Amino acid sequence: MDKCSPKQVNTMKDLTTRQKEILTFIEHHEWRNGYWPSIREIQEKFGFRSTNAVMGHLRALEKKEAIERIPGQARTFRINRPDSPEIPSMPDDATEVVDIPVMGDIAAGYPDRVEPAGEIGRLQVDIQSAGFSSRRRTFALQVRGESMVDAEIYDGDMVIIEPRDAHDGDIVAALIDGETTLKRYIKKPGEHPYLKAENKFYPELYPVTELCVQGVAKAVVRNL
Amino acid sequence: MDKCSPKQVNTMKDLTTRQKEILTFIEHHEWRNGYWPSIREIQEKFGFRSTNAVMGHLRALEKKEAIERIPGQARTFRINRPDSPEIPSMPDDATEVVDIPVMGDIAAGYPDRVEPAGEIGRLQVDIQSAGFSSRRRTFALQVRGESMVDAEIYDGDMVIIEPRDAHDGDIVAALIDGETTLKRYIKKPGEHPYLKAENKFYPELYPVTELCVQGVAKAVVRNL
DNA sequence: CTTGACAATGGACAAGTGTTCACCTAAACA
DNA sequence: TGTTTAGGTGAACACTTGTCCATTGTCAAG
Structure with a gap:
C-alpha cells in the first residue's frame, strides 16, 4: 500500500455519521x-427493516x-469514551448536566468576555455534596506553572472557579499583568488585601486592584 | 384498626435480609x-437451583x-433509591447527572460486599472530557494517609476509581491487609506485578494477590 | 391448629434477543 | 474497470432470558 496516502486509521475519531x-x-438510551x-x-429507532443493519x-x-x-448476551454494552475533549456531549435534552467551560487562556479578559475560542474543552461537573452551587457561572481553569505548588496545585490541574467575592485565605483566580493566575488572597482586618503566590521560590506579593479577582477556587480536578 | 399492632408498611426499609x-x-453488578x-x-450468584427463587x-x-x-425484557432494572435526607437528590429531570457513591471505609471487603452503610456521601460528577468511561461503575474513595503524597495525592482528597484491570504505572485502589489503599501498580514484562507506595518514607512493596486490585484511579478531586 | 408471609425446588414454555447467511445498492478508489 | 467500504434487506436459527405452574418447607401471628 502506498505509504504516502493518508492511511485511514480506525480510531474513535473516524466514526461515520451513521x-x-x-x-x-x-448512550442516550442508557442515560434516559x-x-x-x-x-x-435500535433497529426500530432508526427504522431499519433488518436487525442486521444494526x-x-x-x-x-x-x-x-x-x-x-x-x-x-442481551443489552450488555460498554462505551469507550476517548480522552478528546470534543466528544459529542449528551443530546440536547440532557443539558441539565453542569457543563463548565475549561479556559485555557483567559488572560485577555474577564470571564464575561471570554470568547468560545478561549475554551480548550468542557468539563462536565456537578459536585453537589462538595458544596458547589452549580447554577452559578462556574468555570474551570487549567493550571499552568508552579505558582501554587505549595498549596498542592500543580501544572496541568484543573481548578474549578466560582466568580464571587474572596475572603481571607481563599485561593483565587486573579488577573495580573494581563494573565490569569492562581493566588492566595490575604485580607487581614484593618489592612489592604493582597495576593500571594504559594511557592516559596516566588515570594511574590501583589496588590489587589479592582476587577483583579475573578473568582474563588472551589476544587481541584486532576486526571491521572 | 389496632394501633398497637406493628403495621406492615411497604417501604424500602422493610426489605428482608435476603x-x-x-x-x-x-446494584453492584451494574456498578462493576x-x-x-x-x-x-442472580440465581448463580446466590446458588439457587431455580430461577423462580429469584x-x-x-x-x-x-x-x-x-x-x-x-x-x-432482559436486564432492564431500575433501582429506586430512597431519598436519604442527608443527600440532596437532583430534580427528576436531571437524573442524568452521574451519582457516584463515596466510600469512606471499604476496608472490610471487596466492592461486591460493600454495604450501603459504607457510603459517606454521594459525589455527583460527570467528567466527560476527562475521559471517564462508563459512569455507573465508578466510585469515589476518600484518601486517608500519606501513602501517595509523592504522586501529589493527599489526605482528604477524593479519588475517582473505575473498577477494571490495571496496567503498569496506573494508580490503583488495592486491598491490602483488609484495608483499601492507593498504590502504584507496577507490571514489567515477564515479571510478576506488584504494588508500590508513593512515599519515599514508606518504600513499601506489595505482591498482587487475587482480588487485590479493586480499580484504577482516574482522577483526583480536592475541595479547597 | 390454621393462616399467611417468606424462601426455595424443578421443570417447562415462550418471548426476547443476538447471530448468521445470502444478497443488494451506491459511492469511493486505484 | 474491478475492488473495497459503508449501508442496507430478508429470513431463518438458536441461545438467552423472563415467566409460570405445581410443590415443599419454615416460622411467627392470630
Missing part, C-alpha cells in the same frame, strides 16, 4: 432509561473500539 | 459491569417499590 448516530442513541437498548430497539454498525463500532459487548 | 442482599447484588444482571446470573424476590422487591422492571 455510526456516531447509533453510538449516540445507545438506565439500561442498554436491545438490537431491535449488527453491521455494532460490528464496526466494536472494530473501532468505540464500544464493547458481551457476545450473545 | 431481599436486601439481592438488591445489593443487582455497566449493565444489569440477568435472572440466571423471581419471587424480584416480585417482592417490585411490590415494595425497591425496584422497577420492564416485564419480559
Whole structure:
C-alpha cells in the first residue's frame, strides 16, 4: 500500500455519521432509561427493516473500539469514551448536566468576555455534596506553572472557579499583568488585601486592584 | 384498626435480609459491569437451583417499590433509591447527572460486599472530557494517609476509581491487609506485578494477590 | 391448629434477543 | 474497470432470558 496516502486509521475519531448516530442513541438510551437498548430497539429507532443493519454498525463500532459487548448476551454494552475533549456531549435534552467551560487562556479578559475560542474543552461537573452551587457561572481553569505548588496545585490541574467575592485565605483566580493566575488572597482586618503566590521560590506579593479577582477556587480536578 | 399492632408498611426499609442482599447484588453488578444482571446470573450468584427463587424476590422487591422492571425484557432494572435526607437528590429531570457513591471505609471487603452503610456521601460528577468511561461503575474513595503524597495525592482528597484491570504505572485502589489503599501498580514484562507506595518514607512493596486490585484511579478531586 | 408471609425446588414454555447467511445498492478508489 | 467500504434487506436459527405452574418447607401471628 502506498505509504504516502493518508492511511485511514480506525480510531474513535473516524466514526461515520451513521455510526456516531447509533453510538449516540445507545448512550442516550442508557442515560434516559438506565439500561442498554436491545438490537431491535435500535433497529426500530432508526427504522431499519433488518436487525442486521444494526449488527453491521455494532460490528464496526466494536472494530473501532468505540464500544464493547458481551457476545450473545442481551443489552450488555460498554462505551469507550476517548480522552478528546470534543466528544459529542449528551443530546440536547440532557443539558441539565453542569457543563463548565475549561479556559485555557483567559488572560485577555474577564470571564464575561471570554470568547468560545478561549475554551480548550468542557468539563462536565456537578459536585453537589462538595458544596458547589452549580447554577452559578462556574468555570474551570487549567493550571499552568508552579505558582501554587505549595498549596498542592500543580501544572496541568484543573481548578474549578466560582466568580464571587474572596475572603481571607481563599485561593483565587486573579488577573495580573494581563494573565490569569492562581493566588492566595490575604485580607487581614484593618489592612489592604493582597495576593500571594504559594511557592516559596516566588515570594511574590501583589496588590489587589479592582476587577483583579475573578473568582474563588472551589476544587481541584486532576486526571491521572 | 389496632394501633398497637406493628403495621406492615411497604417501604424500602422493610426489605428482608435476603431481599436486601439481592438488591445489593443487582446494584453492584451494574456498578462493576455497566449493565444489569440477568435472572440466571442472580440465581448463580446466590446458588439457587431455580430461577423462580429469584423471581419471587424480584416480585417482592417490585411490590415494595425497591425496584422497577420492564416485564419480559432482559436486564432492564431500575433501582429506586430512597431519598436519604442527608443527600440532596437532583430534580427528576436531571437524573442524568452521574451519582457516584463515596466510600469512606471499604476496608472490610471487596466492592461486591460493600454495604450501603459504607457510603459517606454521594459525589455527583460527570467528567466527560476527562475521559471517564462508563459512569455507573465508578466510585469515589476518600484518601486517608500519606501513602501517595509523592504522586501529589493527599489526605482528604477524593479519588475517582473505575473498577477494571490495571496496567503498569496506573494508580490503583488495592486491598491490602483488609484495608483499601492507593498504590502504584507496577507490571514489567515477564515479571510478576506488584504494588508500590508513593512515599519515599514508606518504600513499601506489595505482591498482587487475587482480588487485590479493586480499580484504577482516574482522577483526583480536592475541595479547597 | 390454621393462616399467611417468606424462601426455595424443578421443570417447562415462550418471548426476547443476538447471530448468521445470502444478497443488494451506491459511492469511493486505484 | 474491478475492488473495497459503508449501508442496507430478508429470513431463518438458536441461545438467552423472563415467566409460570405445581410443590415443599419454615416460622411467627392470630
